[in-house]
Amino acid sequence: MATIRAECPSIGDLSPEVRANGQAVYSNKNWPTNLFGSNTEYMRIKKLEVSEGRCFTEQEVKGAAKVCLIGKTVIENLFGKNANPLGLIIRYKKIPFTIIGVLKPKGTNTYGQDQDDLLLAPYTTVQKRVLAITYFQSLQSSAISEAKTKSAASEMEQALRKSHKIKEGADNDFRIRSQDELVSTSSSVSNVLTILLGAIAGISLLVGGIGIMNIMYVSVTERTKEIGLRMAVGGRAKDILMQFLIESMMLSILGGIIGIFVGIGASDLIGVLMKWPVVVLPASVVLSFMVCTVIGVFFGWYPARKAASLNPIDALHYE
Secondary structure (H helix, E strand, O other): OHHHHHHOOOEEEEEEEEEEEEEEEEOOEEEEEEEEEEOOOHHHHOOOOEEEEOOOOHHHHHOOOOEEEEOHHHHHHHOOOOOOOOOOEEEEOOEEEEEEEEEOOOOEOOOOOEOOOEEEEEHHHHHHHHHOOOOOOEEEEEEOOHHHHHHHHHHHHHHHHHHOOOOOOOOOOOOOOOHHHHHHHHHHHHHHHHHHHHHHHHHHHHHHHHHHHHHHHHHHHHOHHHHHHHHHOOOOHHHHHHHHHHHHHHHHHHHHHHHHHHHHHHHHHHHHHHOOOOOOOHHHHHHHHHHHHHHHHHHHHHHHHHHHOOOHHHHHOOO
16 A cells, blocks of 8 residues: 555545455344445545544554444344434444444445445454454555546556566556446446347337237228228228328327336336336437337328228228
8 A cells, every 4th residue: 555655646545445244233133234444535435424423543443443334224224213323332243343433325326236235444453353364355546636547547557566566568466447447337238238128129119010000900901891981971092091090099109108107117116126216207208109109100001001092882892
């Protein structure tokens, strides 16, 4: 860490990170959660805030004090909603930790992970008392500004290569991940999913459109005499055409309305079960109505055209 601080001017805050998995226990209740070990700069790096109590100090980090900060999810499962756990002692892998602060709730992230399901303690405490290790599992850092992100990553890479004595041309024995890389990865995954869902939607629309066309063909066949009678009493070809086009559009729009309600209901259900934030945009609902209208016209045109081109005499004699 000293090397990085000395040779990386673009780095702002820097914190080691060690992580343990286990059960947090209080009285007769327990909850599986993650215990993160860090220094005081970690709070700024991860944008964490204390809503009640305080954060641990540098002195407590140096002394490997058995203190911790607790997230909202852990509080609710160990103490109940609206409980005040400050000053209470919980056990994590049989090690007692005094709760000195409550973390401000952050909710779920873009991957659906609960950011409030954690305990935060001095990294020295987690190293010595919980994991019994002397090394860092990772380093968390932030650049002095957004514009310096790439410079910070480059400087850290050079500093770590020098510290690890890696020869020129040799591969790194570590990995640096920046927010730009994470955003790029997320965008790639999102694009693939968009293409996949688009293909599925296209196939669904094609199958639905063919279904509408078949229904309209059957309708035209069964109502041939009715069509001939309408033409015989003065009905024009365009009137017959519009009649069947409107029927086709109504079938498509009705199916679209049902699909919208099913989609909104399914989205809300997934949001509740998976605890994901779900938002249905009004623009998507409007777009779905437009697509339904186009599908109805496109696939209903040929059957409607066939009905409009019938010969009235042949239609009246149709059996």
